[in-house]
Amino acid sequence: MGKKGDLSNFERGMVVGARWAGLSISQSAQLLGFSHTTISRVYKEWCEKGKTSSMRQSCGRKCLVDARGQRRMGRLIQADRRATLTEITTRYNRGMQQSICEATTHTTLRRMGYNSRRPHRVPLISTTNRKKRLQFARAHQNWTVEDCKNVAWSDESRFLLRYSNGRVRIWHKQNENMDPSYLVATVQAGGGGVMVWGMFSWHTLGPLVPIGHRLNATGYLSIVSDHVHPFMTTMYLSSDGNFQQDNAPCHKARIISNWFLEHDNEFTVLKWPPQSPDLNPIEHLWDVVEREFRALDVYPTNLHQLQDAVLSIWANISKECFQHRVESMPRRIKAVLKAKGGQTPY
Numbered sequence: 001m002g003k004k005g006d007l008s009n010f011e012r013g014m015v016v017g018a019r020w021a022g023l024s025i026s027q028s029a030q031l032l033g034f035s036h037t038t039i040s041r042v043y044k045e046w047c048e049k050g051k052t053s054s055m056r057q058s059c060g061r062k063c064l065v066d067a068r069g070q071r072r073m074g075r076l077i078q079a080d081r082r083a084t085l086t087e088i089t090t091r092y093n094r095g096m097q098q099s100i101c102e103a104t105t106h107t108t109l110r111r112m113g114y115n116s117r118r119p120h121r122v123p124l125i126s127t128t129n130r131k132k133r134l135q136f137a138r139a140h141q142n143w144t145v146e147d148c149k150n151v152a153w154s155d156e157s158r159f160l161l162r163y164s165n166g167r168v169r170i171w172h173k174q175n176e177n178m179d180p181s182y183l184v185a186t187v188q189a190g191g192g193g194v195m196v197w198g199m200f201s202w203h204t205l206g207p208l209v210p211i212g213h214r215l216n217a218t219g220y221l222s223i224v225s226d227h228v229h230p231f232m233t234t235m236y237l238s239s240d241g242n243f244q245q246d247n248a249p250c251h252k253a254r255i256i257s258n259w260f261l262e263h264d265n266e267f268t269v270l271k272w273p274p275q276s277p278d279l280n281p282i283e284h285l286w287d288v289v290e291r292e293f294r295a296l297d298v299y300p301t302n303l304h305q306l307q308d309a310v311l312s313i314w315a316n317i318s319k320e321c322f323q324h325r326v327e328s329m330p331r332r333i334k335a336v337l338k339a340k341g342g343q344t345p346y
Contacts, residue, residue: 011032011034012042012046014032015028015032015034015038015039015042015043016042016043016046018031018032018039019039019043025039025040025043063108064098064100064104065100065104065108069092069108070108070111070112072092073088073092073105073108073109073112074112076088076091076092077109077114085102085105085106085116086102088105088109089101089102089104089105092105122278122343123275123277123343124275125275125341125342125343126275129273129274129275129341130340130341130342131341132273132274132341133273133274133275133276133279133336133341133342134336134337134340134341135273136271136272136273136276136279136336137333137334137336137337137341138337140333141333141334141337143329143330143333144330145202145326145327145329145330148202148326148327148329148330149201149202149203149326150236150240150241150242151201151202151241151242151243151244151270151326151329152199152200152201152206152228152231152232152235152241152242152243152244153199153200153201153244153280153281153282153326154197154198154199154206154228154243154244154245154282155197155198155245155246155277155280155282155283155286156195156196156197156198156211156215156248157195157196157198157286157289158193158194158195158196159193159194159196159289159290159293159306159310160192160193161192161193161300161302161303161306192303193303193306194210194211194303194306194307194310195210195211195212195214195215196208196209196210196211196310196311196314197209197211197215197223198282198285198314199227199228199231199282200282200285200322201235201241201326202322202323202326202327203235204235205314205315205317205322206227206231207227207231208310208311208314208315209223209227210307210311215248215250216250217249217250217253217255217256218255219250220250220251220253220256221255221256221259224256224259224260225259228243229263229266232266232267233266233267236267239265239266239267241267241268242267242268242269242270243267243268243269243270244270244272244280245269245270245272246272246274246276246277246280247272247274278332278335278336278343278344278345278346279329279332279333279336279346281322281325281326281328281329281332282325284325285314285317285321285322285325288313288317288321289310289313289314289317292313293309293310293313296309328346332344332346
């Protein structure tokens with residue numbers, strides 16, 4: 001079945017050209033992919049009325065917001081990104097001869113490429129820490145992927161047994177808002193969770209260590225001596241490895257700093273800028289674990305099962321997955337430079 005309906009000006013020209021060249025209606029339809037009826041109608045309109053253009057573009061209601069109006073609406077968006085549809089419409093109508101409704105505003109914004117989305121949640125970076133982030137990025141702007149392979153990345157993360165997703169929406173009628181089938185039960189502190197510490201490098205995944213309580217300097221010293229030290233000395237035999245840790249209080253304790261000084265001939269502790277989770281590729285591995293955990297067919301019902309599930313998912317992260325995260329480091333550093341130490345998309 002060939003194409004039916006009104007054709008564009010170019011398609012009409014093709015039809016007329018084919019018939020003018022002596023092709024029959026059947027031959028023209030087979031060549032151009034249009035129906036016999038369309039070929040006949042277009043050629044007849046050309047012969048009788050000299051019609052060579054389509055009236056399709058002139059159909060429909062005229063748009064109430066022209067190019068100038070779109071520029072005005074764009075300025076309103078730039079001035080206040082958090083403005084509601086009602087506020088944008090009200091501000092747009094001020095001083096305009098012809099008012100528009102919220103539906104027109106919404107349609108215009110969609111046509112302009114705007115969509116209403118929840119903003120990304122990012123750390124609040126102080127002026128001082130922006131400078132430190134920028135200094136780090138400038139000092140490492142020439143880092144290559146090979147340089148990043150000499151870094152072992154580490155961090156802590158917490159996984160909850162249950163969590164409430166505030167973005168869930170449920171359809172219900174006016175008097176059904178308290179019906180049990182429309183309620184989402186919540187429990188204090190997410191029903192409990194497990195805290196883990198992990199590390200990895202481009203070469204391999206490192207250990208994932210469950211933390212039974214809040215991590216303090218003494219507990220972190222055990223992790224450093226029992227897990228960080230053997231990992232670094234095994235992976236970097238030439239003592240050219242760099243160990244990354246953030247600026248958590250237990251990481252900066254005196255006993256930890258003294259321990260690293262005693263082993264500074266075996267590996268180097270990377271001087272890490274504060275408030276920089278976007279620079280740490282392990283953050284994306286936590287996201288991988290979280291997604292896999294929420295997608296389990298058999299969901300954990302207690303903290304022991306939760307811990308086993310998290311450990312299992314971590315151990316099965318593919319090599320391509322964590323290597324790709326490390327290979328993104330040069331791009332992350334460039335993003336910090338571009339943002340002048342501010343937030344980045346990572």
